[in-house]
Amino acid sequence: MTEPGDSSLLLIDGAALAANYRLLRERARPAECAASVKADAYGLGIDYVLPPLTAAGCTTFFVATIGEAEALRRLAPGATLYALNGMAVGQRDRFRDAAIHPVLNSPQQFGRWWTAAENSADFPAAAIHVDTGMNRLGFTVADFEALCAALLPEQRSRISLLISHLASADRPESGQNAEQKALFDNCRALLPATPASLAASAGLFLGAGYHYQMVRPGIALYGPNPSPGVPNKMKQVITLKGKILQVRTIDRAMSVGYGATHTATRRSRVATVAAGYADGYLRSLGNRGQGWIGGQLVPVIGQVSMDLLTFDVTGIDPRLAIAGESIELIGPHVTVDRVATAAGTAPYEILTGLGRRYARHLMAPAAPGTSR
Numbered sequence: 001m002t003e004p005g006d007s008s009l010l011l012i013d014g015a016a017l018a019a020n021y022r023l024l025r026e027r028a029r030p031a032e033c034a035a036s037v038k039a040d041a042y043g044l045g046i047d048y049v050l051p052p053l054t055a056a057g058c059t060t061f062f063v064a065t066i067g068e069a070e071a072l073r074r075l076a077p078g079a080t081l082y083a084l085n086g087m088a089v090g091q092r093d094r095f096r097d098a099a100i101h102p103v104l105n106s107p108q109q110f111g112r113w114w115t116a117a118e119n120s121a122d123f124p125a126a127a128i129h130v131d132t133g134m135n136r137l138g139f140t141v142a143d144f145e146a147l148c149a150a151l152l153p154e155q156r157s158r159i160s161l162l163i164s165h166l167a168s169a170d171r172p173e174s175g176q177n178a179e180q181k182a183l184f185d186n187c188r189a190l191l192p193a194t195p196a197s198l199a200a201s202a203g204l205f206l207g208a209g210y211h212y213q214m215v216r217p218g219i220a221l222y223g224p225n226p227s228p229g230v231p232n233k234m235k236q237v238i239t240l241k242g243k244i245l246q247v248r249t250i251d252r253a254m255s256v257g258y259g260a261t262h263t264a265t266r267r268s269r270v271a272t273v274a275a276g277y278a279d280g281y282l283r284s285l286g287n288r289g290q291g292w293i294g295g296q297l298v299p300v301i302g303q304v305s306m307d308l309l310t311f312d313v314t315g316i317d318p319r320l321a322i323a324g325e326s327i328e329l330i331g332p333h334v335t336v337d338r339v340a341t342a343a344g345t346a347p348y349e350i351l352t353g354l355g356r357r358y359a360r361h362l363m364a365p366a367a368p369g370t371s372r
């Protein structure tokens with residue numbers, strides 16, 4: 001059936017998302033399973049992602065910035081929210097008003113937080129992020145040790161979480177995992193009563209020793225494989241249906257798109273779809289990407305334009321490959337992982353780039369007794 005409209009459609013499968021959350025939570029039990037929903041829930045849209053996660057029992061969420069946390073607070077009045085980027089100058093009232101826990105990344109931030117928290121018993125408790133080898137964000141181990149040596153009991157009791165982040169968790173064979181864990185254990189010994197969290201998606205699969213009191217997966221919730229090298233346990237959550245705007249027939253030796261990078265070797269049919277690099281359909285997928293229509297894969301031909309993308313649909317039933325129908329750009333047959341590999345990038349970049357122009361919809365739950 002053809003559908004009206006001139007933009008592509010992003011379907012979000014709330015049941016698959018909830019199932020992924022439950023799988024991760026079971027794996028992490030008895031640790032709490034929080035959800036990382038920064039960057040608008042990895043590009044899916046926080047409004048669509050929050051209800052299924054909440055229904056599945058998730059109560060703690062991590063975002064990057066205070067702005068993201070404030071937006072999430074409006075949707076989740078009772079949830080526990082952490083802002084990973086820390087507490088910058090001038091943000092004190094925003095953290096207080098929206099009841100956001102700052103994740104403190106330096107002695108300066110700790111001082112800023114304590115200035116706000118000392119005489120205000122309801123100022124949000126803080127998490128402390130210690131950098132155990134990523135060399136990206138967080139207290140150095142030395143600064144953390146100095147902090148703990150000088151910590152007052154009333155400060156200690158208002159630190160709600162100690163976190164660190166693994167650099168190589170997607171490679172279980174990497175010695176860096178055990179090195180970071182050992183450093184983290186040393187740090188924990190200085191704050192033994194404080195709940196701790198080390199693992200994100202990939203770290204969760206390194207074993208129970210990495211779970212501590214909380215895990216905070218992101219990417220695995222949304223479908224990509226958190227453990228490259230073993231079969232994916234996660235369900236696909238998104239389907240991106242690229243709207244066909246026009247289908248044309250071209251003769252042998254005619255070219256397609258900017259720079260004429262594809263030339264037809266036979267009489268061909270070309271479907272033009274409403275998605276382009278401005279929608280996060282990366283230019284590197286030109287002449288490399290694939291779609292799915294009529295039960296088979298079809299190749300992207302030519303360069304990806306800003307708003308448009310072209311496929312060779314010569315072998316597809318002409319009643320299917322027509323304007324108003326769609327080609328699966330991402331979904332069960334063309335997974336996020338597959339698109340990322342074809343584009344030479346990571347699934348994170350494919351998801352967080354998902355265009356604002358796509359019409360987003362929560363997928364209707366499957367009727368009882370049907371399978372898909």
Ligand SMILES: *Cc1c(COP(=O)(O)O)cnc(C)c1O
Binds near residue numbers: 038200201202220
């Ligand atoms: C992004 C992030 C996560 C989630 O990582 P995934 O690999 O998406 O599971 C967890 N913790 C921190 C500090 C992060 O920056």
